[in-house]
Amino acid sequence: MDCIKAATLLKGSLWFHLFLLTICSSNLLYVISEEKLPPSPTSTSQLVSLPSSGIFEPIEISPSVLPHYPFLGKTLPPMYPAFPKTYKPVLTGKCPFNFSSISNIIEKTASDCSQLLAPLVANVICCPQFGSSLHIFQGHFTKSSDVLVLENSTADDCFSDIVEVLGSRGANSSVCSFQSSNLTGGSCPVKDVNTFERTVNTSKLLNACSVIDHLKECCRSVCQPAIAEAAFQISSLASNSDNIHVLNDCKGVVYSWLSRKLPSEAADSAFRLLAACKVNKVCPLEFKQPVEVIKACRNLGAPSPLCCSSLNSYIAGVQRQMLITNQQAIICASVFGSMLRKGGVLTDVYELCDVDLKDFSLQAYGEEAGCLLRSMPADVVYDNSSGFSFTCDLSDNIAAPWPSSSSMASFSLCAPEMSLPALPTSQTEYPGCNGFLLDVLIFMFVLFIVPLND
Structure with a gap:
């Protein structure tokens, strides 16, 4: 059911059946939440200052x-090609090194x-x-x-x-x-x-x-x-x-x-x-000047559908850029909040509009499942049976922090009071067509493949 629901986003596209077959039948991608260990006495000092x-x-x-596949009328290559078992690169022959x-x-x-x-x-x-x-x-x-x-x-x-x-x-x-x-x-x-x-x-x-x-x-x-x-x-x-x-x-x-x-x-x-x-010291996202958000949310004293609609629309555009870590999400939320405060938005619109940390990273199923990568080094894993996978962290709804001022000069994640909130201890697997990366591919498909029909 989830497969069908997700795939309807592409209904009407010439590539619809190919996409549905590739994603829902091959069963290649999945993302799981990481089971976090109980915090140790030193874990609260894991974040860093500038x-x-x-x-x-x-x-x-x-x-x-x-x-991007530019050749109209040609058969599309497999979306997930099998990696060769042996190296077959075309080398210069001038580098005297045994890569094995x-x-x-x-x-x-x-x-x-x-x-x-x-x-x-x-x-x-x-x-x-x-x-x-x-x-x-x-x-x-x-x-x-x-x-x-x-x-x-x-x-x-x-x-x-x-x-x-x-x-x-x-x-x-x-x-x-x-x-x-x-x-x-x-x-x-x-x-x-x-x-x-x-x-x-x-x-x-x-x-x-x-x-x-x-x-x-x-x-x-x-x-x-x-x-x-x-x-x-x-x-x-x-x-x-x-x-x-x-x-x-x-x-x-x-x-x-x-x-x-x-x-x-x-x-x-x-x-x-x-x-x-x-x-993890820097937010990697690019924020355009949020003129419309500032206009809709300035001088706000009570929940405003117009403000939340404008805010959510802006964040939805930002989150499509990339996957980020939990620590980067805290900084990104503070950076964007500081921009809003500088524009005259003094009310905590994150709280009013239910903005969470995961909202700043690439999403799946709208607000149902977001992925923040863990702050510790992580790897993408590939195998023939499960395809690509990586571990998500902080997949529950943790409120985005609203900055206390419009300045980021003194911002530090190493201070004890800036430690991460409590993390979930249960391990869950995203449902449907192997969860998170399905929506990533839908986004990529609509953005890059569908325009070929125009």
Whole structure:
């Protein structure tokens, strides 16, 4: 029944029967809520405040391009193509590296950046994993030499091969902003092992980043300041060491050194957590000036259908951008609320109009089921029987926080009073055509496929 109900959204489209057959018969996609453990004494400090320096910027995402099939009259390719069992990429032949040595990292990256989901999970899942895989590749590539970086021409060839290998596994890495220059050390003055180990307290660095406390690192950091200190020490050998670009380039060299010393899985776990600490500090959504919402909700003293209709319509447009984490949702709600307050909306319209945290992330079944990704590093999983899946967090109705002022300058998620609300402890599975991603595909289908009939 849910399948039929959802599919009626496409009624009248030439692609209706194909879509219904693909989604409701193949039974490929599902999303489940994560069963949360009872909060520990340290779990309330898991959220992070904005950094005081520019070293830890949010990961940049290039403009996303969703799948589009431009050939009219031709048979559509399978929406979920089976991944090949062996690599068949067209490589440059100039990158002297055996990718099978990091095959586990390549497989995870390909899954996390799968063509279908990459634009929707780029900020939280795909790009952090792709960045980690580049660090690990760099460390493995240079492990048998006395350098920590690649030459420019070699970096170009190897980066091209990495993208090709991932593409052969069904991945789309173009949604991320990484380039071959990320493998070269850029403007960092230290690029060889001997100088690095003479300049940096490597024992301190290794101890800080070998085993990271997932609950404490984002707020009471150990590894992050150790990396920042090492990057500052080697960058100080440059004449323009105060340049933020030099510091960031030197951080890449530090990551490369760590990748040489840590097992691949340990390095990947550490790098992903550091990326999670970074992306969860910033709302990745774009908010246009909410002129109509401000006009409808200013000077409000009682519930207003006009205000709530305008507010819900605006948020419905915003939430289509991507999936976000629970922590990002708190920041996004506060950012948008601050915009409203600055425009003269002083009443808590979130409460008046029943706006929840999940409303800022991509939705399923209208208001019945929303998905917020968990703040800890998560992966997209693919297998032949169940297809793509990932874990949702905070899937119940938790009210969005209304900001106390129009300023975000003092906003901090590390303060005890800003800890997350109580989370659900029961595990549930979304009903119907495997729940959440059905509506994602309906949105993609209507937006990109149906216009082909025009």
